[in-house]
Amino acid sequence: MSYVFFPGCSLEGTARDFHQSTMAVADALGLALPEIPDWICCGSTAAHQSDPLLALALPAKSLAAAGGKTVVACCAACYSRLKTANHEISKNAATRRKVAEALGHDYDGKTPVAHLLEVLVRDVGLAAIAARVKRPLEGLKVACYYGCLLSRPPEVTNFDDPENPMLMDAVCKAAGATPLDWPHKTECCGASYSITDPGIVLDLTREILAMARIAGADCIVTACPLCQLNLDMRQKDIEAKFGEAYGLPIFYFTQLLGLAMGLAPKTLGLKSLVVDPMPLLAANGVV
Amino acid sequence: MNQQSHLAAEFTRRVLDLREADFAAEVERASGANLAACLQCGKCSSGCPVSARSSLRPHVLVRLVQLGQRDEVLASRFIWECTSCQTCTTRCPQKVDIAAMNDALRRMSREAAKVFGETTVPVFNDIFLRTIRRLGRMYEMGLMTSYKLRTGRLMADVDKFPMMLAKGKLALLPKKVRGAAERKKLFENVRRAGGKKP
Numbered sequence: 225m226s227y228v229f230f231p232g233c234s235l236e237g238t239a240r241d242f243h244q245s246t247m248a249v250a251d252a253l254g255l256a257l258p259e260i261p262d263w264i265c266c267g268s269t270a271a272h273q274s275d276p277l278l279a280l281a282l283p284a285k286s287l288a289a290a291g292g293k294t295v296v297a298c299c300a301a302c303y304s305r306l307k308t309a310n311h312e313i314s315k316n317a318a319t320r321r322k323v324a325e326a327l328g329h330d331y332d333g334k335t336p337v338a339h340l341l342e343v344l345v346r347d348v349g350l351a352a353i354a355a356r357v358k359r360p361l362e363g364l365k366v367a368c369y370y371g372c373l374l375s376r377p378p379e380v381t382n383f384d385d386p387e388n389p390m391l392m393d394a395v396c397k398a399a400g401a402t403p404l405d406w407p408h409k410t411e412c413c414g415a416s417y418s419i420t421d422p423g424i425v426l427d428l429t430r431e432i433l434a435m436a437r438i439a440g441a442d443c444i445v446t447a448c449p450l451c452q453l454n455l456d457m458r459q460k461d462i463e464a465k466f467g468e469a470y471g472l473p474i475f476y477f478t479q480l481l482g483l484a485m486g487l488a489p490k491t492l493g494l495k496s497l498v499v500d501p502m503p504l505l506a507a508n509g510v511v
Numbered sequence: 512m513n514q515q516s517h518l519a520a521e522f523t524r525r526v527l528d529l530r531e532a533d534f535a536a537e538v539e540r541a542s543g544a545n546l547a548a549c550l551q552c553g554k555c556s557s558g559c560p561v562s563a564r565s566s567l568r569p570h571v572l573v574r575l576v577q578l579g580q581r582d583e584v585l586a587s588r589f590i591w592e593c594t595s596c597q598t599c600t601t602r603c604p605q606k607v608d609i610a611a612m613n614d615a616l617r618r619m620s621r622e623a624a625k626v627f628g629e630t631t632v633p634v635f636n637d638i639f640l641r642t643i644r645r646l647g648r649m650y651e652m653g654l655m656t657s658y659k660l661r662t663g664r665l666m667a668d669v670d671k672f673p674m675m676l677a678k679g680k681l682a683l684l685p686k687k688v689r690g691a692a693e694r695k696k697l698f699e700n701v702r703r704a705g706g707k708k709p
């Protein structure tokens with residue numbers, strides 16, 4: 225199958241390590257991920273809170289430029305906006321017409337969209353991934369954190385079970401790690417309120433970190449730039465405000481998978497993580 | 512009059528007030544959410560991540576909309592605390608799209624100039640969208656600078672900047688994306704479709 229990549233804005237900024245580790249892993253697995261030429265921002269929360277047509281037209285513009293190939297996204301928010309645009313445009317002729325007027329051309333809402341986790345599990349296959357693992361992450365207890373927008377609403381994303389998704393758990397297991405059964409897989413981290421109302425983010429990320437620790441996790445694994453940044457960068461603020469130090473490394477799933485595949489840490493952007501993962505990785509014999 | 516019959520009378524008065532009932536119809540039209548289907552079971556509120564901190568909860572908000580409480584709803588803080596996590600919409604046994612309702616309420620709140628005073632979310636959203644129109648993609652440094660200047664929150668998270676720069680988390684310059692004229696046209700077309708001057 226051939227794909228085109230929609231990195232999304234975060235992967236060019238705060239989540240450059242997600243971009244780097246995605247490319248490293250894709251390369252090693254023989255997945256070609258050329259970018260959609262001149263893709264533009266999906267509009268994110270700002271667009272859907274402000275203008276419903278803009279919220280569909282922005283992703284539709286990039287989807288229409290995909291040449292009919294499957295669009296792969298890494299950011300859960302981009303994924304959600306791309307999927308929502310397809311859902312609304314393909315099911316409603318009036319919406320399709322309005323979007324066409326905004327774009328200046330028709331778009332049918334049928335460009336397939338997949339998250340990288342879906343590509344890894346459904347297209348590449350867990351057996352093929354396991355076959356590439358050189359340094360299984362034995363003994364590493366991971367809490368897979370999916371956040372909101374990969375699995376919700378299921379009618380739109382059709383990603384996995386909305387209450388207990390398992391795709392990331394399956395990838396981590398193929399990498400030799402031990403994914404934990406824990407209840408906060410799809411709780412919200414507060415996302416972009418990190419800037420406008422950080423109190424919300426501190427409360428919500430604190431709950432997630434606390435639950436991961438109670439579940440016995442060595443680290444949290446994420447699939448979204450906002451989840452990762454909030455859980456990683458806000459640990460210091462949580463310590464200052466609540467006097468609770470978690471010290472939990474927050475990885476992207478591509479970073480852990482890359483390590484298990486024997487890729488060099490520097491090709492996986494581990495230095496960009498705020499909570500230093502090296503002591504944990506060294507203690508587990510990964511690096 | 513006891514509390515129950517007082518509520519019943521109040522309910523009837525509100526339901527019969529057509530001008531107020533218009534509000535629910537307006538929200539339904541703007542959001543596509545079938546608010547009349549709400550059973551007030553509270554499942555949305557028990558899963559809502561901001562219910563605990565907020566003055567309102569999702570099922571209460573739906574009720575207020577049904578009862579035509581335009582001012583209270585549009586001026587509420589809750590609609591700017593909703594994280595758009597879609598838990599309410601996903602779990603609703605009646606398939607009421609509460610997250611879409613909140614999007615519509617935020618737009619209506621802005622149009623009616625009723626936005627809760629302390630929230631900076633609309634400022635953030637405007638800067639965000641202006642950046643996309645101009646550059647095609649988000650430029651975090653520019654977004655943060657404009658946001659700080661517009662809101663006066665100059666010192667918020669300043670300690671994060673050196674760390675983020677050192678860790679390669681911030682691009683110093685925006686990426687160049689082709690198609691500026693096309694983008695401008697897209698934004699103009701959207702504004703025109705919304706009945707605004709392009």
